[in-house]
Amino acid sequence: MSEYDVAKVRAHFPALESGLAFFDGPGGSQTPDVVGEAVRSTLLGPLSNRGGLTVAQENAERAVLGAREALADLLGATPDGIVWGRSFTQLTMDLSRTMAKEWGPGDEVVVTRLDHDANVRPWVIAAEAAGATVRWVDFDPETAELSMDSLEEAVGERTRLVAVTGASNLLGTRPDLPAVAARAHAVGAWLYVDAVHLTPHASVSLAGSGADFIGCSTYKFLGPHAAVVAGKEELLEQLRPDKLVPATDRVPERFELGTLPYELMAGATTAVDFLADLAPGAATTRRERLEASMAAVEAHEDRLRDRLDDGLRDMSGVTVHSRAAVRTPTVLATFAGRDAEDVSRHLASRGINAPAGSFYAYEPARRIGLGEAGGLRMGLAPYSDDSDVDRLLEALAELG
Template sequence: MFDIDTVRTSIPALKAGIAHFDGPGGTQTPASVIDAMAEALAQPLSNRGTVTPGERNADQIVSGGASEARRAMADLLAAEESAIVFGRSATQLTYDFARTLARTWEPGDDVVVTRLDHDANIRPWQQMAAREGVTLRWADFDPETGELAVEHISDVLSERTRLVAVTAASNLIGSRPPIAAIARLVHQAGALLYVDGVHYAAHDTVDFAALGADFFVCSPYKFLGPHVGVLASRPALLDSLKPDKLLPSSDAVPERFELGTLPYELLAGTRAAVDYIADLSAKSPTTHRRRRLVAAMALISKHEQVLRAQLDAGLLELGEAVTSHSRAQERTPTTLLTFADRDAQDAYRFLASRSVQAPAGSFYAVEASKRLGLGSAGGLRVGLSPYNDSSDVTRLLNGLHDFLRS
């Protein structure tokens, strides 16, 4: 069983009494993650090496032993340790890889992006395509259902497509496209697949190989960790790419993509976040971290889906005054709401006055918001996280009821 009481008591920020539905923008942090970052900074720390204690501590955090950050993220994503790249953010990593991959494109080639995606998986490719004289093709999604189907991608593929960029889960409405099927289609066309997994990785088990992506990017601060970006790929593919780098810096994979000194304290927190998630399956009969992570993510997903069912039922009781734009069959527990004759920003402020935090906007998913007919304003986003409980959902629903009556 998912021990929600233990989860809630392990997160110091929840003592403030706020019901947090802002997890899609960044989750609250467990004490063990905070402690890991503080411990890293409290010990001698310097650039990586083997001579001084500070050098050895830094190296241990990144790549030393069973509990280091690179191995932890490889376990979480079911990827190879030597193909885990760290960066400042998922946006920064996508820009870096877009610049590098764009050097392999030629005029007449094309690149595909989707209107379901966060702008961080659209604009870098659009800007690089314009720079290289490459055609940008748009894959739409069905605004009535929120679904991005395989056919939406196949309609815009060509023999000159070099890359397809698609989200594994919409950060705005939660829709989860069939990535494995899209990957097979993209590879049949001879193109690469770049997957934004930032929202997806917070809510379900990631199996990099099973998804079929060539690149998968995520952000630990969306799953109880610190503010850092992580990209998974294949060692051979990374080895074929030549990014801009400093002459004396390592040319080994994956270090050639990690510019400057890594944020060691954040990597320590990343490892701690992965271990925290694995420990949620404490009764699992195995000590193997990947298996424990799979078990834990199954518990998290089930817990969140139960709360989503409570939320959906409560929203139906509010009637036609509330419209949910999260309608896909496969979706995360993230719901976008708009209100008849009421502004979502007003709902955000009203709920905040009651210590219920559900922000309003388009959350950088500008194209998706426009496709839904909401312009750039978006709506009220209600995102469930592992630390939410039934009383949080009740507070939210009561707050919405009172807002509509006010």
């Protein structure tokens, strides 16, 4: 594995010059200079709607095609399977409605209590509108592990779709996606994976995960605010979304309403290229470089997470809820006698961004009994370093 140079990485993030320590990556990462410049140059350069007659049209066309290729490399998918949208929530809401056109009474949809609500409520709403039944997969609040026994019970011959997280944005838990896929596909169901919290921390593959659809948000991995869902092209071809009459019926464009955000797509492409070069080595293709870089990022972040875990373990009154054997570098904690919001406010006074709440993870927050105050979520990112972790632990120790 190539050596990971975090100091070199940090030099590309102007936000770090503020002196703040950022542990809010799960809600949105900081942005490297090259990504900001890509957005700026695209907006300020010649730009119009897509075409091939002028440089302005060509710039728009290049932004779209380049972004599809970049996100396909990131997600182990094909460019024509990349659907762009404003957010993962919006894309999932749209796709759930489209899929539900083929559902009816007697059909079943499976969701989990580990997921962010963006991968729960759209399916619940769509199923209810179609008269289909919703079945739930539980997780163990003590271990934070998805229950495979519960999955086995929930998935049956009438299951049309299984929706599961690639990594919990609240607890960091990474379910065994190939095992979930095997269960779903055994009954002919589709698997829809929310990889929003997984993509910034590990190599993701549509084919390797066994998913039929897998989505991410570009602003979670150093890019601008947008999202994509990568789907198998043959399945996207089966779906007939509502669209305007003159809009193209081609895949993936038939799912993308209105003019695409060319500047955001250019920024996302640059973010992928930035990730691909975090661990320079012998790899040649962008996909190979991404796999090497994400392995290096994962090792770096896991080492820092272990350092954080060790420090929290020595503090009295601290309960760490992130306990899964395989998880992202995200740590959720509560504090005896203190609201998480008070702890977050104390950290903010020390120049540390670590938010409190349940973070739209409605079901898992209820399952572990967080209550209205929620928990303190501390998330690491590619630009996090040892001094950040030490600073966080020192500030928490001040609470007594």
